[in-house]
Amino acid sequence: MEENLLKEPILELDKILQLIPQKPPFVMVDSLLEYNDKMGTTGFTIPTDNILVENGIFSEPGLIEHMAQSMSLWRGYQGFLSGLDKPKTGFIGSIKAVEIMELPKSGSKLITHVEILHEIMNVTSVGARTLDENGKLIATSEMKTVTVD
DSSP states (O other): OOOOOOSSOBOOHHHHHHHOSOOTTSOOOOEEEEEOSSEEEEEEEOOTTOTTEETTEEOHHHHHHHHHHHHHHHHHHHHHHTTOSSOOOEEEEEEEEEEESOOOBTTOEEEEEEEEEEEETTEEEEEEEEEOTTSOEEEEEEEEEEEOO
16 A cells, blocks of 8 residues: 555645635535545545535435545645646546445544546546445445546
8 A cells, every 4th residue: 555645634624625626515525634646535524504415414416426526635636746726627427336325414524535446648437435434334436537627
């Protein structure tokens, strides 16, 4: 496993917002815990008033968007290390697989591990595993993201 290149986790939301193109109220990550050239770990404490919380439960689209934004945060930090002034914009190109074992409640803390599987030009295949605060696996996905600028 490659060494974590973060000197310390990024836990301040204003710093996270400098690394991702998404803006409130559509932000589904709030910390970057680990980063290396092929993997990253993000965190997200689900606010009760989150736009994708329904009846106190973080929805399926919320989990999928959280996993995609975890990739976006990894990419944003990569760009920061390369000297970019602002994060590149991207989108989900395709979702190969998603498995959701459990929907978390608002107020829960998610920890998501993203792994870069393949990169060809501006298309990245990424795998994601999301755990709850107790380390229980609650969702996995494999998707392709496309960077457009």
